[in-house]
Amino acid sequence: MTDQQYSILPTPPEKSYRIRSIDMTSNKRYRLFVPVAALVVGAFTLAGCNSGNTPTVAPVADSTLPPVPLATDVPAPTFAPAPVVPAPADVPSTSTSVQVAPAPAPTVSTPAKAVADKAASDKAAADKAASDKAVADKAATDSAAAAARAAAAQAAAAPRRLSGAGSKVTEHFSLQAAGYKVAWSANGQNPDNFIVYIHGLSGSSENLVNEIPPDPASGEAFFQSSGGDFYLSVAASTLTWAITLTPA
Numbered sequence: 001m002t003d004q005q006y007s008i009l010p011t012p013p014e015k016s017y018r019i020r021s022i023d024m025t026s027n028k029r030y031r032l033f034v035p036v037a038a039l040v041v042g043a044f045t046l047a048g049c050n051s052g053n054t055p056t057v058a059p060v061a062d063s064t065l066p067p068v069p070l071a072t073d074v075p076a077p078t079f080a081p082a083p084v085v086p087a088p089a090d091v092p093s094t095s096t097s098v099q100v101a102p103a104p105a106p107t108v109s110t111p112a113k114a115v116a117d118k119a120a121s122d123k124a125a126a127d128k129a130a131s132d133k134a135v136a137d138k139a140a141t142d143s144a145a146a147a148a149r150a151a152a153a154q155a156a157a158a159p160r161r162l163s164g165a166g167s168k169v170t171e172h173f174s175l176q177a178a179g180y181k182v183a184w185s186a187n188g189q190n191p192d193n194f195i196v197y198i199h200g201l202s203g204s205s206e207n208l209v210n211e212i213p214p215d216p217a218s219g220e221a222f223f224q225s226s227g228g229d230f231y232l233s234v235a236a237s238t239l240t241w242a243i244t245l246t247p248a
Contacts, residue, residue, distance in 0.1 A: 162232060163242040170232040172201070177227030179248040182208050185218040188239040195235040196243065200228060208232075213239060222248070 155174060162170050186194040196209040208221045223245065234241060 157247055159244055159246040161242070161244045163240075164234065165240045167235045167237055170234070172229045172231050174229050175225040175227065175245065176247065178225055180223045180225055180245045181248045182221040182223050182243065182245050183218070184209050184221070184241065184243045186211070186213040186236055186239045186241040187217060188213060188236075190238060191215070192238045193235060194239055194241060197233045198223060198230055199233060200226070200230050202228065208243075 152174060153176070157176060160173050160175070162173075164170070184194075184196065191212050191214065194209055194211050194213050195207075197205055197207050199205045204226070206223065208223060209219065211219060232243065234243075
């Protein structure tokens with residue numbers, strides 16, 4: 001191969017070098033990609049340029065040609081440090097804050113406030129007085145009811161004495177739910193029937209006495225009260241009589 005020129009154009013160093021060759025005799029141009037490993041020796045030859053075939057690359061063991069620099073022989077580029085951009089907090093604010101004064105609270109004139117306060121105080125006092133009166137009235141009602149119950153119980157526990165002449169129906173009286181002893185007496189000029197019944201307002205009825213005085217002229221009976229109001233019906237046309245009911 002005669003009169004040829006070649007030049008090396010670098011491609012990415014990790015792949016290969018592209019070699020462009022010009023044969024000065026035939027004016028043919030060749031373009032090869034030579035692996036990096038083939039260039040480590042520092043020199044190479046091209047063969048086959050005159051045969052019309054694709055040239056090949058063969059390393060030369062002893063050559064005076066300078067070695068082809070590899071990408072690793074190129075000094076790494078240096079860069080200036082990037083400027084430090086201050087954080088938003090470090091950047092002085094140029095905005096101007098606007099202070100808004102709070103709206104003043106509405107005020108009430110002193111005379112109007114005094115009137116309102118007095119009205120509220122009067123209403124509170126009236127409500128308290130009404131509440132106290134309601135409590136006192138209830139206490140009085142409860143006390144009266146308790147007193148009435150106590151009086152009724154005392155009256156019912158006390159002996160009941162009824163008397164009369166001839167036949168009659170007595171007034172109503174109250175008895176506790178308890179047993180009662182019934183003591184009677186009857187007198188007259190002539191023997192006569194003496195018949196006594198006790199009736200409850202609920203409709204109950206029970207015979208207490210059925211005798212002919214003066215034989216006997218007195219006696220006793222027992223009555224079991226269920227509690228409530230009662231009355232006596234007495235049949236004794238010519239007799240004077242008396243009946244006492246005492247809790248047993």
